Amino acid sequence: MIRITFPDKSVKQFPEGITGIEIAKSISEGLARSVLSISVNGEVWDLNRPIERDAVIKLHTWDAKEGRAAMWHSSAHIMAAAIEALYPGTKFGIGPDIEDGFYYDIDLGDHSLSPEDLPGIEKKMQDLVREKHPFIRKEISKQEALEYYKKKNDEYKVELISELEDDYVTFYESGDFVDLCRGPHLPDTSPIKAIKLLSLAGAYWRGDESRKQMTRVYGITFPKKKQLDEYLNLLEEAKKRDHRKIGREMELFAFSKTVGQGLPLWLPKGAQLRETLETFLKKVQLKAGYLPVITPHIGNKNLYVISGHYDKYGDDSFRPISTPSEGEEFFLKPMNCPHHCEIFKTRQYSYKDLPVRLAEFGTVYRYEQSGELHGLTRVRGFTQDDAHIFCRPDQLKEEFIKVIDIVQLVYRALDFKNYNAQISLHDPDNMKNYIGSAENWKKAEKAIVEATEEKGLKADIVAGEAAFYGPKLDFMVRDALNRHWQLGTIQVDYNLPERFDLEFVGSDNQKHRPVMIHRTPFGSMERFVAVLTEHCAGNFPLWLAPQQVIILPISDKYQKYAEKVLNLLNNYEIRTLIDNRNEKTGKKIRDAETSKIPYMLIVGEKEEAADTVSVRKHREGDLGSSSIENFAQKVINEVKSFIDTK
RNA sequence: GCCGAUGUAGCUCAGAGGUAGAGCGUUUCCUUGGUAAGGAAGAGGCCACGGGUUCAAUUCCCGUCAUCGGCUCCA
Numbered sequence: 001m002i003r004i005t006f007p008d009k010s011v012k013q014f015p016e017g018i019t020g021i022e023i024a025k026s027i028s029e030g031l032a033r034s035v036l037s038i039s040v041n042g043e044v045w046d047l048n049r050p051i052e053r054d055a056v057i058k059l060h061t062w063d064a065k066e067g068r069a070a071m072w073h074s075s076a077h078i079m080a081a082a083i084e085a086l087y088p089g090t091k092f093g094i095g096p097d098i099e100d101g102f103y104y105d106i107d108l109g110d111h112s113l114s115p116e117d118l119p120g121i122e123k124k125m126q127d128l129v130r131e132k133h134p135f136i137r138k139e140i141s142k143q144e145a146l147e148y149y150k151k152k153n154d155e156y157k158v159e160l161i162s163e164l165e166d167d168y169v170t171f172y173e174s175g176d177f178v179d180l181c182r183g184p185h186l187p188d189t190s191p192i193k194a195i196k197l198l199s200l201a202g203a204y205w206r207g208d209e210s211r212k213q214m215t216r217v218y219g220i221t222f223p224k225k226k227q228l229d230e231y232l233n234l235l236e237e238a239k240k241r242d243h244r245k246i247g248r249e250m251e252l253f254a255f256s257k258t259v260g261q262g263l264p265l266w267l268p269k270g271a272q273l274r275e276t277l278e279t280f281l282k283k284v285q286l287k288a289g290y291l292p293v294i295t296p297h298i299g300n301k302n303l304y305v306i307s308g309h310y311d312k313y314g315d316d317s318f319r320p321i322s323t324p325s326e327g328e329e330f331f332l333k334p335m336n337c338p339h340h341c342e343i344f345k346t347r348q349y350s351y352k353d354l355p356v357r358l359a360e361f362g363t364v365y366r367y368e369q370s371g372e373l374h375g376l377t378r379v380r381g382f383t384q385d386d387a388h389i390f391c392r393p394d395q396l397k398e399e400f401i402k403v404i405d406i407v408q409l410v411y412r413a414l415d416f417k418n419y420n421a422q423i424s425l426h427d428p429d430n431m432k433n434y435i436g437s438a439e440n441w442k443k444a445e446k447a448i449v450e451a452t453e454e455k456g457l458k459a460d461i462v463a464g465e466a467a468f469y470g471p472k473l474d475f476m477v478r479d480a481l482n483r484h485w486q487l488g489t490i491q492v493d494y495n496l497p498e499r500f501d502l503e504f505v506g507s508d509n510q511k512h513r514p515v516m517i518h519r520t521p522f523g524s525m526e527r528f529v530a531v532l533t534e535h536c537a538g539n540f541p542l543w544l545a546p547q548q549v550i551i552l553p554i555s556d557k558y559q560k561y562a563e564k565v566l567n568l569l570n571n572y573e574i575r576t577l578i579d580n581r582n583e584k585t586g587k588k589i590r591d592a593e594t595s596k597i598p599y600m601l602i603v604g605e606k607e608e609a610a611d612t613v614s615v616r617k618h619r620e621g622d623l624g625s626s627s628i629e630n631f632a633q634k635v636i637n638e639v640k641s642f643i644d645t646k
Numbered sequence: 647g648c649c650g651a652u653g654u655a656g657c658u659c660a661g662a663g664g665u666a667g668a669g670c671g672u673u674u675c676c677u678u679g680g681u682a683a684g685g686a687a688g689a690g691g692c693c694a695c696g697g698g699u700u701c702a703a704u705u706c707c708c709g710u711c712a713u714c715g716g717c718u719c720c721a
Contacts, residue, residue, distance in 0.1 A: 202650065583683090584684060
C-alpha cells in the first residue's frame, strides 16, 4: 500500500500502482467524470499513469489550468491525427496547449490549407473523438524514435528528438496517430465535447525568422457545447470593444492610405481626449519637479551614432534626410533621449542641482515592419509622454520609486487595475547584445528590483527582455482580445551619460557621471488611448469624455433657451453641444446614448419656465430636474473627484 | 518583412461574366414632439489600384497598395 496525500492534507492508503482516475472514482463518480489530469508531487501526470510510491496529489478538472491544459494538449493531438488522415504526408512540428486552446504547426508540403478546410478537419476530429480513442503513453528509445520519424520524413520531429538528452523519449498513441510528446494527456477522448478550429497563420519553425514557415492551426475545445458557445460569444463581445472599431464610430482617429500606413490622424474628438490626458499628466509632473522641454522632430545622424541607436536601429528608422549643400544626414527622431542629453549638456550642474527631470511629449517615428502595424497600438509615428531623469547614483533608487509613484497615481486616476509589472533583465548568455559594462548592468538591475520591492509592487522578473542599454520595469496590459501590450516603462541607463559624456560636479569638487532614468507612464499617447478605449468600451469617464454634455431641446421652440444653457456651461469649460436636429426627443436620446455622451440635458416648456434642465445620465437614465447652476457644479465636482482623490 | 485571408456607398454588409443593391448615416420637405428609432422624397459607387484573359471583367487570372489573423521584430 502507498500513502496518498490530498490537497487538504488528508492521507489515504491505496494499493501500489493506483492511477489518478481510480483515486477520483474512489471519491465520487462525478469527479471521475470531470477530472482531466493529476499533479503527482507537483508534476502533472496522465490520469491513467500508475503511482508507485507515496505521493502528494491534486486532481485537476476543467476549472484548473492544468486540467484545461491536458484537454487542449490532447485536442492538439486529435487535430494532428485528423490532419494526417485527411492530408497524408503532412509533417508535424510542435502542438502545445496555450492560454486559450491549442495549436499545431504543420508542414503540408505543396498543399496549402485555407479557412474553408477547417470545418472538414473539425468534422474529422469529431469522428475521432466519438471513436473514444485512449491516449497510450509509451517509452521508446531515442534511436527507435529517430528511425520512426526518419522513415516518416519528418525532419522537424527528428530535429526535436536529436536535441533531447535522455536515452528514452515518450510517445503518445491515439488511434492510428503517434506523436512524440512529454504529455500529459487525457485517458481518452471522451471529455472533448465541443471543437472549434479558430484560425490559420504562418509561423516560423522554432520562432526563427530565417527558417521555414509552417502553417499554424489554432483551435479550442470544451467539455460542454454551451461553453464553446459562450466562448464564441465572448469573442464577439470583445470585438465590439476593439479600439479600431470604436475609434471609427466615435470619430477619435483615422488612418489614410494617402498619408501613409501606420501614421494616425487624430480627429477633433480624439485630439480632445488626448489633450485632456496630456494636461493631466503635465500637472502631475509639474508637482513632481519635472521641467518641460521641447526638441525638434529630426536630429543629425551623428547624434544617433553617439547614442548607439544608429548601429542598432539605423535600418529600422525612416530613410535619412540629407541636406543639399552641407551633405549632412538627419533622421526623424526615433526617441527623445539623445536630444535631452544635449539639453543636459548646455550647462554645468552641481551635485546639489540633481536630479534634473526633463519632460517632453515628444513625437517619434520608427519604421515598424508593415505586418506589425495595428490600429493605434503599433504605429510608425507616435508621441511619448517622455521624461529623462539625470541623477546621482545615490539618488537612483529614490528617483525610481518616485517614478513608480507617478505611474501608479496615473493608472489609479484612470481606474486601470489589470496591469502587470514586469522587470526585464539582461540575458547573461548573450552579453554581446548589450552595451555597457557588466558592473553597471548589475547596479542598475539591483536598483530596479529593490525599488520595486520597496513599493510592494508585484513584478514578474524576465531575463533577456532588457533594452540593449539597460534593464527596465514595464507595465503591461491586455487589450479587448487578450493580447499583451506594453504601456508605461521605467528604464535605468548608465550608458547614454557615458556616451554623451554627461557630468556633474560632486561635493568633492570632482567631475562625476550622472545616471539616467527613461520613463513614460502612458508609454505612447496612441497606445494608451487605444487601451483606455477598450478598457471602458468607449464609455470614457466624465473628465475624459471628448463631449461631456449634450443639450436636447424638445422642439425648436426651445432653441433659444438651449443656447442660454450652452453658454452657461461653456463658461464653466464644460464641453457641451446642442442637438438641434429636427428629430423627436426619443431619437435624440437614443443617438446621444449610442454616442456615449455622459450627460443629456432635456429642455422644453417646463424647464424654460422654471429655468432648469432635465438631466439624464448615459446608461443610467433620468435623474430628474436641476437648476443649471447646480448641474454645472455637479459636473465640476464629478470631474474633480476623478482627478483629485488619487 | 513572412504565411494566410479580405477589399462593393460615410458605416455595416448582400450580389452576379452582360453598365450595382439593402439597412444605418446624410440632404430636402412634412411633422413641433417629454426620456433609446415619426413620415416622405432625394443625393451618394472608376465595385482599392495597375495589367491580362474575354465580344464583354466590378465578377476569372497576375501584380501593387491597404486592411485583418498570426509569426518575427518592438530603442
